[in-house]
Amino acid sequence: MKRLAKALILLIAVIIVSGFVLMDVFGKPEAPVQPVEYSHWQHVTKEDGPRLECTFCHEHADKSAHATIPNISTCMLCHESIQTESAEVQKLAAFASRGEQPAWVRVYWFEREANAYFTHKPHIRAGVSCQECHGDIGSMQRVRREVNQSMSWCIDCHAQKNVSNDCYVCHR
Ligand code: HEC
Ligand code: HEC
Ligand code: HEC
Ligand code: HEC
Ligand code: HEC
Numbered sequence: 405m406k407r408l409a410k411a412l413i414l415l416i417a418v419i420i421v422s423g424f425v426l427m428d429v430f431g432k433p434e435a436p437v438q439p440v441e442y443s444h445w446q447h448v449t450k451e452d453g454p455r456l457e458c459t460f461c462h463e464h465a466d467k468s469a470h471a472t473i474p475n476i477s478t479c480m481l482c483h484e485s486i487q488t489e490s491a492e493v494q495k496l497a498a499f500a501s502r503g504e505q506p507a508w509v510r511v512y513w514f515e516r517e518a519n520a521y522f523t524h525k526p527h528i529r530a531g532v533s534c535q536e537c538h539g540d541i542g543s544m545q546r547v548r549r550e551v552n553q554s555m556s557w558c559i560d561c562h563a564q565k566n567v568s569n570d571c572y573v574c575h576r
Contacts, residue, residue: 439495538551
């Protein structure tokens with residue numbers, strides 16, 4: 405009897421541990437590989453880097469619905485002459501000389517069927533930080549989806565801050 409109980413406990417422990425291992429494999433925040441290895445950390449936080457503001461590149465965040473990914477010409481302001489011997493910068497320059505934009509892979513998006521509407525402007529104006537909704541992007545080499553931007557996430561904050569949660573606010 406004792407032996408059976410021990411075996412059962414062991415079995416349960418194995419199931420639980422493998423559950424956690426699987427969650428770790430499949431539940432990781434996503435960090436897609438990008439067409440050019442651009443590092444936010446290197447441009448925003450690194451001690452002797454250019455230490456740019458987020459809105460230097462995402463210049464519409466406080467003005468419109470979309471923060472927007474910068475045009476490659478913004479990158480080339482510096483990279484016509486900076487780090488030109490780097491293979492990644494040469495990839496960037498090749499895009500620019502062909503007049504193409506790199507096909508940056510989106511990290512944050514909604515399911516199409518949800519028909520959800522989000523706009524940056526009122527949130528930035530209300531003082532919500534980029535970090536609160538996107539995690540500490542400035543410390544990332546490659547952007548990871550750290551925040552689960554689900555409907556309940558939106559609604560929880562709206563309730564807390566007395567913002568309307570009528571359906572039509574977010575579904576138009
Ligand atoms: C209240 C939460 C919130 C705040 C604050 C916020 N974002 Fe976003 N951001 C989102 C959501 C939600 C999306 C996805 C929107 C979609 O798919 O339509 C998004 C998408 C983006 C995108 C993808 C491209 C685009 O134009 O939508 C970029 C870039 C971005 N945010 C940058 C920023 C920056 C930079 C800041 C700070 C200046 C910021 N965000 C602040 C919630 C937020
Ligand atoms: C204000 C100037 C400036 C802008 C704008 C800029 N960069 Fe940079 N970038 C730098 C500097 C400076 C470094 C080197 C930082 C360091 O010392 O590590 C760098 C490094 C890089 C590197 C790594 C080079 C290597 O091999 O180490 C890549 C890739 C890169 N940038 C891509 C981009 C992309 C893509 C954009 C546009 C979205 C961009 N940069 C915009 C200044 C800039
Ligand atoms: C030098 C230009 C530059 C600066 C400065 C910059 N970004 Fe970005 N950002 C990019 C580029 C290019 C991408 C698309 C490639 C990628 O995901 O790495 C991007 C992607 C993002 C995304 C993912 C958008 C999506 O859903 O696909 C977010 C969120 C974001 N940036 C937020 C920030 C925040 C917050 C800051 C300030 C801490 C910042 N960025 C500073 C150029 C920049
Ligand atoms: C961290 C808090 C926070 C989160 C998370 C958040 N919001 Fe908001 N939202 C606010 C605040 C605060 C305002 C009101 C700004 C103002 O007073 O103008 C607002 C306003 C809005 C508005 C404009 C409402 C109007 O009357 O014009 C829309 C649309 C909106 N949010 C959609 C969303 C969606 C969609 C999400 C999730 C993807 C979301 N919000 C997540 C805090 C948040
Ligand atoms: C503050 C913003 C906000 C409000 C208010 C809101 N929603 Fe949503 N809703 C969202 C977002 C964002 C998504 C997409 C989430 C995603 O892609 O993971 C969504 C998704 C959905 C979906 C798709 C289901 C799914 O899980 O994909 C339905 C249905 C829905 N909402 C119905 C409603 C109804 C009904 C109301 C009013 C009672 C409402 N929503 C109010 C933001 C909101």
